[in-house]
Amino acid sequence: MSKVAVIMGSTSDLPVMQDAIDILKGFDIEVEVDIVSAHRTPEKMFEFGKKAHERGISVIIAGAGGAAHLPGMVASLSPLPVIGVPVKSSNSIDGWDSVLSILQMPGGVPVATVALNGAKNAGILAAQIIGSSDKCVLDKILIYKEGLKSKVIEGARNVKQ
Numbered sequence: 016m017s018k019v020a021v022i023m024g025s026t027s028d029l030p031v032m033q034d035a036i037d038i039l040k041g042f043d044i045e046v047e048v049d050i051v052s053a054h055r056t057p058e059k060m061f062e063f064g065k066k067a068h069e070r071g072i073s074v075i076i077a078g079a080g081g082a083a084h085l086p087g088m089v090a091s092l093s094p095l096p097v098i099g100v101p102v103k104s105s106n107s108i109d110g111w112d113s114v115l116s117i118l119q120m121p122g123g124v125p126v127a128t129v130a131l132n133g134a135k136n137a138g139i140l141a142a143q144i145i146g147s148s149d150k151c152v153l154d155k156i157l158i159y160k161e162g163l164k165s166k167v168i169e170g171a172r173n174v175k176q
């Protein structure tokens with residue numbers, strides 16, 4: 016069974032990152048959640064990044080605000096795909112610092128980056144990565160996407176009435 020790690024720089028990021036946790040659990044994907052600060056616990060971050068694949072993690076979702084170094088630093092240490100979630104933190108003017116810190120990675124150290132506070136999409140992307148080799152998860156994603164389509168069709172029907 017595949018497992019996704021959802022990590023964040025501090026507990027203040029949890030309200031945003033909870034969306035990723037919830038969507039992954041909805042797809043019946045095992046989730047490991049932890050606080051791993053690039054600045055306050057760099058040793059823990061190094062250990063996590065270097066060994067996540069040995070613990071059965073398939074994808075890492077890393078949320079961070081402000082300078083937002085966590086996703087990129089973990090990506091530099093791990094062979095796994097990393098999805099970065101820029102979090103609009105209390106020490107940010109508008110969140111752009113987080114977006115750009117995660118988005119502007121150097122060649123060779125990719126981090127897939129979702130929208131500011133876009134943890135739900137990070138969870139969906141992680142599920143899609145797993146679904147590319149796990150038919151059970153893929154089937155759940157197909158059902159989920161069909162549900163999105165149905166909501167739009169229902170909304171259009173309601174607007175016309």
